[in-house]
Amino acid sequence: EQPSAPKPVAAPMRSLPWGQLNFLQTTDTHGWHAGHLQEPQYSADWGDYISFAEHMHRKADEIGADLLLIDTGDRIEGNGLYDASSPKGQYDYDIFKEQDIDVICTGNHELYQADAAAREYTKTVPNFKGKYIASNLDYILPETGERIPMAQRYRTFTTKNQGIRVLAFGFLFDFTGNANNTVVQPVEKTIEEKWFQEAIREDVDLFLVIGHVTLHGPEYKAIFKAIRSQKWDTPIQFFGGHSHIRDFAKYDSKAYGVQAGRYMETIGWMSIDGIKGKGKKDDPKEIELRSSMSFQRRYIDNNLFGYRYHTGLNESTFPTEHGQNVSAAIYKARKALKLDNSYGCAPRDLWMSRTPYPGDNSLYTWLEKEVLANVAIKPERKDTPRLVIFNTGSMRFDIFKGPFTRDSTYIVSPFVGTLKYIKDVPFKAASEVLPLLNSGGQIFDSAELQMWQLAPPEKLSIHSDFIGPQMPLQDSFVSSAGQRPLLSSSPDLVPGYTTKDDAGDDGDDTLHTPITFYKIPNCIQSSVSMPANGDPETVDFVFIDFVQPWILTALRFTGQVYNDSSVEEYRPEAFTDLMAGWIKENWKKNCKN
Numbered sequence: 001e002q003p004s005a006p007k008p009v010a011a012p013m014r015s016l017p018w019g020q021l022n023f024l025q026t027t028d029t030h031g032w033h034a035g036h037l038q039e040p041q042y043s044a045d046w047g048d049y050i051s052f053a054e055h056m057h058r059k060a061d062e063i064g065a066d067l068l069l070i071d072t073g074d075r076i077e078g079n080g081l082y083d084a085s086s087p088k089g090q091y092d093y094d095i096f097k098e099q100d101i102d103v104i105c106t107g108n109h110e111l112y113q114a115d116a117a118a119r120e121y122t123k124t125v126p127n128f129k130g131k132y133i134a135s136n137l138d139y140i141l142p143e144t145g146e147r148i149p150m151a152q153r154y155r156t157f158t159t160k161n162q163g164i165r166v167l168a169f170g171f172l173f174d175f176t177g178n179a180n181n182t183v184v185q186p187v188e189k190t191i192e193e194k195w196f197q198e199a200i201r202e203d204v205d206l207f208l209v210i211g212h213v214t215l216h217g218p219e220y221k222a223i224f225k226a227i228r229s230q231k232w233d234t235p236i237q238f239f240g241g242h243s244h245i246r247d248f249a250k251y252d253s254k255a256y257g258v259q260a261g262r263y264m265e266t267i268g269w270m271s272i273d274g275i276k277g278k279g280k281k282d283d284p285k286e287i288e289l290r291s292s293m294s295f296q297r298r299y300i301d302n303n304l305f306g307y308r309y310h311t312g313l314n315e316s317t318f319p320t321e322h323g324q325n326v327s328a329a330i331y332k333a334r335k336a337l338k339l340d341n342s343y344g345c346a347p348r349d350l351w352m353s354r355t356p357y358p359g360d361n362s363l364y365t366w367l368e369k370e371v372l373a374n375v376a377i378k379p380e381r382k383d384t385p386r387l388v389i390f391n392t393g394s395m396r397f398d399i400f401k402g403p404f405t406r407d408s409t410y411i412v413s414p415f416v417g418t419l420k421y422i423k424d425v426p427f428k429a430a431s432e433v434l435p436l437l438n439s440g441g442q443i444f445d446s447a448e449l450q451m452w453q454l455a456p457p458e459k460l461s462i463h464s465d466f467i468g469p470q471m472p473l474q475d476s477f478v479s480s481a482g483q484r485p486l487l488s489s490s491p492d493l494v495p496g497y498t499t500k501d502d503a504g505d506d507g508d509d510t511l512h513t514p515i516t517f518y519k520i521p522n523c524i525q526s527s528v529s530m531p532a533n534g535d536p537e538t539v540d541f542v543f544i545d546f547v548q549p550w551i552l553t554a555l556r557f558t559g560q561v562y563n564d565s566s567v568e569e570y571r572p573e574a575f576t577d578l579m580a581g582w583i584k585e586n587w588k589k590n591c592k593n
């Protein structure tokens with residue numbers, strides 16, 4: 001772990017079920033490879049995960065089982081370790097590649113910006129040569145304009161100890177927001193292609209479908225159906241991503257999926273027993289064996305207490321040389337990037353969804369009332385009344401009371417988006433846009449303009465408010481007790497993930513009390529320089545560039561026809577820099593004073 005990481009919180013544990021074939025999964029790590037430096041429960045870093053995987057590999061060899069490592073994309077954008085360098089990821093790619101990942105694919109974040117997509121092709125694909133799969137993703141070579149597969153379309157291999165013949169695919173959901181140097185082919189079209197149709201007819205013991213794809217979405221349903229149309233009985237293991245939640249899905253009695261949350265909070269564990277191995281052909285005995293197959297999942301909290309618990313090791317025996325070297329490289333990178341430089345002192349916790357919006361502790365109320373109202377200013381039009389619209393998904397993490405650092409800046413707001421505007425929009429039409437963006441409806445029914453894309457991905461699975469046990473939020477992270485067995489008479493539970501999935505509520509490796517969350521809107525709006533009395537005739541209609549397609553559609557619905565050429569620059573800097581500037585100016589008090 002990093003020297004400044006808080007010590008992990010003790011809690012009752014569930015052990016990991018081992019099978020013939022076992023998996024560790026990461027997804028949506030978004031650059032959090034230093035771990036969470038303000039949250040003990042997730043404070044292990046990428047180096048610790050490397051040590052953990054090495055011990056688990058050794059154990060697999062000892063018991064004659066297999067262990068495969070999976071990563072399903074969105075490795076970038078969301079943490080200073082990736083975002084604070086120029087070019088981005090100057091250190092992060094080299095840190096990430098140290099893990100011995102067996103099957104890896106891309107996420108949508110690797111593709112939003114053309115430079116990030118180019119780095120995917122020139123760095124990550126070669127770093128994971130032979131392991132990187134791009135079943136529905138092409139890259140456009142900058143030199144020639146030629147369109148080529150980003151990496152191989154699928155991979156077949158035989159596992160080391162059990163001799164299980166695996167055929168692995170690597171998909172991205174039907175994403176349309178990519179820069180123009182990549183082409184994402186819809187999954188539904190890809191599965192009709194000749195290579196895929198041939199692949200699903202191959203004689204293998206297991207289909208492994210990894211993807212930056214939600215487990216319950218239409219893409220995996222289509223892939224499942226396609227494979228089952230050829231192989232009615234071959235086990236299929238899916239690994240998902242994108243929605244930032246811990247999740248598990250049952251497709252049929254031999255097809256399951258797991259998804260390991262987000263931000264290096266969770267390492268997914270999956271174990272399968274009863275697979276026909278060693279390349280043997282089906283025979284009645286094998287079928288009998290397979291009908292008693294089992295698929296079990298765990299969601300591992302990413303901290304050292306848990307890692308030591310699962311490996312049976314201690315503080316001195318757990319770290320491996322390789323793991324320690326990677327932790328040291330992360331430390332050096334963070335220092336070089338000055339990620340601990342303080343920009344100010346946050347006066348209170350500001351939550352995305354743990355307190356109601358609007359409210360004093362809502363990150364979005366702070367953004368609306370304090371930040372946007374003060375940074376959305378174009379000097380030559382500073383007195384012009386304006387509405388400023390921001391999508392809630394642009395903010396990626398809570399702010400904790402205390403030092404707000406260069407790292408916090410990218411954790412909260414990693415994107416390079418800028419403020420744009422349309423001038424002199426009739427106020428009546430402009431004021432109808434926010435309700436439209438928040439209520440959705442049929443005007444946004446096209447694939448490119450899904451409403452959920454405006455909100456944080458976690459929101460996809462929050463359908464109503466949930467009020468957990470009330471406890472002081474800061475105190476909830478503090479515990480000095482040692483690790484406790486599961487059946488302790490009065491377990492001292494701390495708040496954390498309490499996952500309910502298709503297999504029940506026993507998936508988390510650590511027992512927690514549930515966390516409160518409230519629903520949040522898709523977008524928020526700040527009204528600035530409005531007349532003291534009455535409404536203005538027209539306003540400058542300002543927005544973060546990500547929402548432009550939705551804004552133009554909504555305005556058209558109100559009867560105002562604008563297009564891309566009506567949109568002009570409002571501020572030249574990235575919003576992230578405007579926010580950091582506001583913090584430096586307004587939270588400049590040193591936390592120690």
Ligand SMILES: O=c1ccn([C@@H]2O[C@H](COP(=O)(O)O)[C@@H](O)[C@H]2O)c(=O)[nH]1
Nearest residue numbers: 108242393394415453454455456457546
């Ligand atoms: O420039 C951007 C890019 C993305 N967003 C928000 O992020 C989600 C996608 O996040 P995942 O981690 O891929 O799930 C997108 O739907 C937007 O809400 C953004 O606001 N600006």
